[in-house]
Amino acid sequence: MSEIPAELRYASSHEWAKNEDGTVTVGITDHAQDAMGDLVYVELPEVGLVVAAGDEAGVVESVKAASDIYAPVSGEVVEVNEALEDEPELVNNAPYEGGWLFKIKLSEETDLDNLLTADQYQAQIDSE
Amino acid sequence: MVDFGGWDMPINYGSQIEEHHAVRQKAGVFDVSHMTVVEIAGAGARDYLRHLLANDVDRIDPGRALYTGMLNDRGGIIDDLIVYKRDNSYRLVVNCATRETDLAWMESHAGGFAVDISERAELAMLAVQGPEARNIVAGLLGGARADAVQSLKVFAFAEDGDWMIARTGYTGEDGVEIMLPGPDAVKLWGQLLEVGVAPTGLGARDTLRLEAGLNLYGNDMDQEITPWEANMGWTVELNDRDFIGRQPLINQQHNGHRELVGLILEGKGVLRAHQTVLMPNGEEGEITSGTFSPTLGKSIALARLPAGATGKVDVEIRNKRQPAQVVRPPFVRNGKAVYKEV
Numbered sequence: 001m002s003e004i005p006a007e008l009r010y011a012s013s014h015e016w017a018k019n020e021d022g023t024v025t026v027g028i029t030d031h032a033q034d035a036m037g038d039l040v041y042v043e044l045p046e047v048g049l050v051v052a053a054g055d056e057a058g059v060v061e062s063v064k065a066a067s068d069i070y071a072p073v074s075g076e077v078v079e080v081n082e083a084l085e086d087e088p089e090l091v092n093n094a095p096y097e098g099g100w101l102f103k104i105k106l107s108e109e110t111d112l113d114n115l116l117t118a119d120q121y122q123a124q125i126d127s128e
Numbered sequence: 129m130v131d132f133g134g135w136d137m138p139i140n141y142g143s144q145i146e147e148h149h150a151v152r153q154k155a156g157v158f159d160v161s162h163m164t165v166v167e168i169a170g171a172g173a174r175d176y177l178r179h180l181l182a183n184d185v186d187r188i189d190p191g192r193a194l195y196t197g198m199l200n201d202r203g204g205i206i207d208d209l210i211v212y213k214r215d216n217s218y219r220l221v222v223n224c225a226t227r228e229t230d231l232a233w234m235e236s237h238a239g240g241f242a243v244d245i246s247e248r249a250e251l252a253m254l255a256v257q258g259p260e261a262r263n264i265v266a267g268l269l270g271g272a273r274a275d276a277v278q279s280l281k282v283f284a285f286a287e288d289g290d291w292m293i294a295r296t297g298y299t300g301e302d303g304v305e306i307m308l309p310g311p312d313a314v315k316l317w318g319q320l321l322e323v324g325v326a327p328t329g330l331g332a333r334d335t336l337r338l339e340a341g342l343n344l345y346g347n348d349m350d351q352e353i354t355p356w357e358a359n360m361g362w363t364v365e366l367n368d369r370d371f372i373g374r375q376p377l378i379n380q381q382h383n384g385h386r387e388l389v390g391l392i393l394e395g396k397g398v399l400r401a402h403q404t405v406l407m408p409n410g411e412e413g414e415i416t417s418g419t420f421s422p423t424l425g426k427s428i429a430l431a432r433l434p435a436g437a438t439g440k441v442d443v444e445i446r447n448k449r450q451p452a453q454v455v456r457p458p459f460v461r462n463g464k465a466v467y468k469e470v
Contacts, residue, residue: 037331038145040420041398041427043446059446061398063144063335063420 300340341457395450
């Protein structure tokens, strides 16, 4: 069973989002990292990039495959997790903490309402 | 678990990278029972195989194994296989995905030879690979089988009852491959795991073989690719015998051909099959297998490039050009980096 923290929101494309005063931290879920296997490369967006919800905002690559990362909300990228350049395995080891990917300064508060709750995301995984 | 030629096989049992390191540093076991085992017996077996295979079974003595391609009329590779030579018969181990094609091809060229071709589907196969693999296996087996494991030279084999123990593998490490009855394989598998040998899946099998510079059928070679174009020239014995695909190979040798080389990525990302390789002179090639090398901590690949490729090239990854260095594989042997820049 993969971990799905109740306080986070989720995109159907397996990113999680955590809102703190309008700045949203983004990562990939425990389920996603487990399905990908050992990550060996993470490509992050440039700080300053303006994205709309659903835009491609990065790539994670495991020994097996590459997978696109989509921005779960609209806004400007204000910070990226530079530690991942040398330690992509942080995403495997701590997907909701040290393995976060980037932070977006939210431009559309209502974007968060379009994301899944933990229960809804669990239901999506169960049906896959 | 994935479907692999009709077999349910694990990509990994736990962490693929840990499985990879276990084989490089200690020992891992692969269940490769999906491989197809075929026996060729009869008075015409030698003549038949000298016609069927691009390498020549006369190059080895009984008790030895030989790696070879089986080619079509155009010199393209139908399959790559290992042939084990006994006193009066031969055993072939061919790929699982090509099983039906191979068996049909073998049957269709058996006419005129006194041979009996039979599949040994009841045999399982375990590959135990790694620097400690032979010591561990010998310790578990004891007796004549242990002696065989300890004394076999590289690419030699011994038989004991229904067991065939060969000092071969697909990882670039020392080790053995054992063909044995299914129930014996289940027992040995359990014993190996009990003494700490890592169960290893298809994922690590692929990263290990790629580090070792060994081809994967379907990726690095197929029916449109000749041994010259697949870095398999050393498996072709062009003596005066008439084997299938011989004349096209001679023609291509005169006319020139592409080459399979190694690449090490210097830019960002991971090399993957089918990415385009851009040469400084404007010519292009293609990656046939690519991955992240856990041993080197870099991305590596095999790529088919125009003849004479050397130095730096670019690889197109997600519409960006990333620099890479052309090298001569293997990348890793016996746990150490061994590639040479060319």
